[in-house]
Amino acid sequence: MKRAERADAQRNRRKVLDTADRLFGERGTGVSLGEIATAAGVGAGTVYRHFPTKDALLASVLDERLAALGDYGAAMLRHPDVEYAFFEYLRFLNEQALANRAICEALAARGDWQEPSKGDGRCVIDSPLAALVAKAQGAGVLRADLDTRDVRALLAGCTAMAQSLGSAERAAHLATLFWDGMRAERNHEIRNETSAAPVIRNEIAVTEDPCPVCGTPIAHAGTGRPAKYCSPACRQKAFRDKRKGA
Template sequence: MVTRAHRPLRADAQRNRDRVLHTAAEVFAAEGLSVPVHEIARRAGVGTGTVSRHFPTKESLYAAVLLDRMGQLSGYADTLVAEHDAGTAFFAFFTRLIQEGAAHRGLAEALAGSGIDLDSAASDADCNVSDRLRTMLAEAQAAGAVEPGITFPDLKALTAGCLAYDGPDPDRIIAVICRGLRPTPASTSTDTSGGGTI
């Protein structure tokens, strides 16, 4: 027997849900997480009750938006891995993550810690961006494209630093970080300290 929770949405209900998600994504990207649900409903052209039926709390709406975004990023990562060498795939994905975080304030706030267990939800939905980045880092290091001393926490700290930057040329900062992640001649030949260039 199909329970109500697993019953497919009617076409009009699905359209409303998609409209709310699309609107919420735009609002969170432009204005952050403080926009109230009734304002999102107004901009989506639906009632607040419609939003609440699909997303009982603001956190559940926010999580749905972020999971959708993470699904897109995960698909991008999988395409990069399939079509490029490990180093190219890693740097393209790392750059995209920072650009997405800078463009999407909601995502940036989530990365900074919003109290939502996105990693767990993303793992359940097979769209865990952190897992993909961690794997891509290891593969790029094995291929000699990334400094061997760089760790995943290092990447998280570098990402946070880039997201905090509010200067006029964020792409320049990303390029500087990426250059620093690449191995130096010493680290690929005689360096045994495990130290990186950062």
């Protein structure tokens, strides 16, 4: 019987946490414990039994949010595609920030984005982000003049600008522009463009040997047998001289 009560208590706690996470994200941190209890379908006493104050409930919500962000960052660090992993982590952070502005503001105020956690001494957001930045730069897919602070600042700027648009589609488009600006420049093969040093075909070129009659440099077409004389007149003169000699 006691085991059933414990399971029931755990389910009620989960209901309260999930409901608080949703309401804090939708309406901000000003939501009361009574409103959360009503939305979760439990009594106010159940909420107070697990979370004596709203700050305690908010702290638990934030801890779960940070754990999810950290787990996703760890998963991206294990992903074999370095470029995908880096930009996917940015997309996930941006998506979470847009969907849960109040919660993200509370996280930022708490300092968990930059300060090491008490559990393992690593920054929940910055540690995987810094590692992903290093891997992406090592693979040549991210600009070399960026560091973790730059990426975090661009992420925050993208989130703030996207929130002001009021459109998920425009926000996604804006995020794509931000991410593309972080990519390293790559050398692309030139196709269908004029070469800087075009190859001369079927055009007049100059040989190295001069005309044996007048000494003028010989011009000839790029195809066919090389010309022996510079002009028909020199060719005829050479032919006459050859006959005279015979």
